[in-house]
Amino acid sequence: MFAHGLHRLGERVSSRSARPWIALVCGWAIIAVLGMAAAGEIARQDARADLARQADAAAALHAAVLRSELEKHRSLPVVLSQDPEVVALLSGVASGDADLVSAKLETVANQTRAAAIYVLDRNGVARAASNWRQPTSFVGSDYAFRPYFRGAVQEGEAEFFALGTVSGRPGLYLARRIGSAAAPVGVVVVKVEFDALEADWRSSGEPAYVTDSRGVVLVTSVPEWRFRRSRTLTPAEREAILADQTLSGQALAPLPFDSETAGAGRVVRTAVGGPASDWILSQTETDTPGWTLHLLDPIGGTIVANVWSARAVAGLLATLLAVGAGVVLRRRQQAMAKAVAEEQARAELERRIDDRTKELRAANGKLSREMDERRRAEASREVLREELVQANKLATLGQIAAGVAHEINQPVAAIRTHADTANAYLDRDDPEAARRSLGRVAELTGRIGVITDELRAFSRKSTQGVSAVSPAAAIDGALLLIGGRLREGGVELVRTGDAELKVQAEPIRLEQVVVNLVQNAFEAMTEAGTSDPTLTIDVAKKGRRIEIVVGDNGPGVDAAVAANLFTPFVTTKSAGLGLGLVICRDIVAGFGGELSLRPAPTGAQFVISLKPAA
Incomplete structure (x- = not known):
């Protein structure tokens, strides 16, 4: 089983789709290794450069402190070489007192913290000294054998670093000639020791040392390095240094690191008060001719941390690059796989289409036949709807026929009476009176014509489209048909509202809706036996709509029926079918309006809400 798994793994690895991934991993590894190596080296160089700049700044600061210390003491030989008492002592004048001069030198040395101040005559013998009270x-x-004495006599001034012949302590000797070069009378010498300065350097944690022109360490914060050399000396140089500076043969050993090839900014490794560690070596020139200040700045883990940080960033960038490439490769493979799958699916679909064409x-x-049947059914439904509207209209005409007949019978009886009256006037030879009677007959005939025209218009199927219609005119037509019934039933009609408003509707159908609502209100009040029946019709603009409100003071609509009032076959009449309000609502909806029942304190209020005519 294990061998089989390895075989399958080998097949998968060797497959065509796995090759790009192998190349990607290999490329990522190579780029990551090279990038981390390059980034680490760049970070190492940058960190070393930063440390070197810091070390240079620290070295310049140390040099400034050294310069300040030396400048403070260099003025002493100049001042003392002009002191009258010192000059008198060396000139052999009777007033010169060696003890007095020594006391002065002692005071000056205490005040300036000089290690020693003494005065030599022209032969090099000390005549007065600041340590005159000490053993x-x-x-x-x-x-006279000291180089600083010879140099001061010859050059006027001299500086020399050496061990003291008496004290054995190292220090810098500052010497200045008293008198002219042709007739010197002596030399003033100030010895400067650097113990305090070296202690300050030592406390900073940065080893520092000063070398002369021959590379010998003179001033240092590491006492073990004093009088060691930073370069190789010739035998002659070695002998001269040992003699001049009164050093023993054990001096002039090399420094404990490669200082000869390690220039400024180089990394050196040495032990200073502990285990060996790495340091940045920096150096700067001082104001003293031939003196060079060297400073070792600790590296610690700075470079290593920077290198590892740079490598980590480089590795992360390489990884992100590889991940991005992997995402692109994965999407490309998915796109290719999707294309292959789509091609296969397309082929399979074509095959299935071919198989299922029949x-x-x-x-x-079958679907076409069903669609034809549905279209025929829709057409039939529309025809039935129109027929139902027309049937409702005719049924309404049948219900108001008695009222219309009453409206016609009255003018017909009046016509007969006026006709008989006209004949009588003619028999009496009164043409003017006969003419008045005949005029009245013409008026009554016109009234009958208006009623019959309204009946014919109401009974016909509506062929007009939606147009601007006056609600007042529609209400007038409806009342012309049903007004007789209202008067016979003793119903008080109250009409209010703006007669100038116009709505978008079909005039005959709007009249039909008003007739239905008025008739329903009349029948509701009649069946309930409402005393003082009152019918109100109001036309008013409410916001962006125009409302026609038909209300009565009858019994109202039962709450149980109100929720389903516009549902077919739901009615409150004992002999009703429950289709009138449904048809009226469909008619109003065809205008883009709405028919609804509004709650009222007494009776019922039906609201026709229509769009105003533009």
Whole structure:
């Protein structure tokens, strides 16, 4: 089983789809390794450059402190070489007192923190010294062999770093000649020791040392490095240094690191008060000729941290690049797989289409027949709807026939009476009176014509489209048909509203709706035996709509029936079919309006809400 799994894995790896992924992984590994190596090296160089700049700044600061210390003491030989008491002592004048000068030198040394101040005569013998009270007093000692004495006599001034012949302590000797070069009378010497300065350097944690022009360490924060050399010396140089600076043969050992090839900004490794560690070596020139200040700035983990950070970023970028490439590759493979799947699905679909062509044709034919039947059914439904509206209209005419007959019978009886009256006037030879009677007959005939015209118009099927219609005119036509019944039933008619408003509707159908609503109100009040029956018709504009409100003071609509009032075959009449309001609502909806029942304190209120005519 394990061998079979390895075989399948090998097949999968060797498959065509796996090759790009293998190439991607290999490319990612190569780019990541190279990128991390390059980024690490760049970060190493940058970190080293930053540390070197910091070390240079620190070295410049150390050099400034050294310069300040030396400048403070360099003025002493100049001042003392012009002191009258010192000059008198060396010139052999009787007033010169060695103890007095020594006391002065002692005071000056205490105030300036100089290690020692002494005065030599022209032969190099100390005549006065600041340590004249101590057992190691320089008074009477011969320093003619010292290079600083010879240099001061010859050049006027000299500086020399060496071990003290008496104290054995290292220091810088500042010497200045008293008198002219042709007739020198002596030399003033100030010895400067750097213990306090070296202690300050030591406390900073950055080893520092100063070398002279021959590479010998003179001032240092590491006492073990003093009088070591930073470069290789010739035998002659070695002998001269040992003699001049009164050093032993054990001095001039090399520094404990490769200082000869390690220039400024280089990394050196040495132990300073602990285990060996890496340091950045920086150096700067000082104001003292031939002196160079060197500073070791600790590296610690700065470079390593920067290198690893840069490598991590480079590795992350390479990984993100690989992930992006992987996403693109995956999408490309998915697109290719989708294209192949779509091609296969298309082929399969074509095959299925070919297999099912006959079934689809049969289904299509069946669907076409069903659509034709549905269109015929829709046409039949529309015809039935129109027939139902017309039937409702005719049924309404049948219900109002008695009232219309009453409206016609009265003018017909009056016509007969006026006709008989006209004949009588003619028999009496009164043509004017006969003419008045005949005129009245013509008026009554016109009234009958208006009623019959309204009946004919109401009974015909509506062929007009939606147009601007006056609700007042529609109400007038409806009342012309049903007004007789209202008067016979003793119903008080109250009409209010704006007669100038116009709505979008079909005039005959709007009249039909009003007739239905007025007749329903009349029948509701009649069946309930309402005393003082009152019918109100109001036309008013409400917001963006125009409302025709038909109300009565009858019994109203039962709440149980009101919810389904516009449902077919729901009615409150004992002999009603429940289709009148349904038909009226459909007619109003055809105008783009709405028919609804509005709650009222007494009776019922039906509201026809229509769009105003533009």
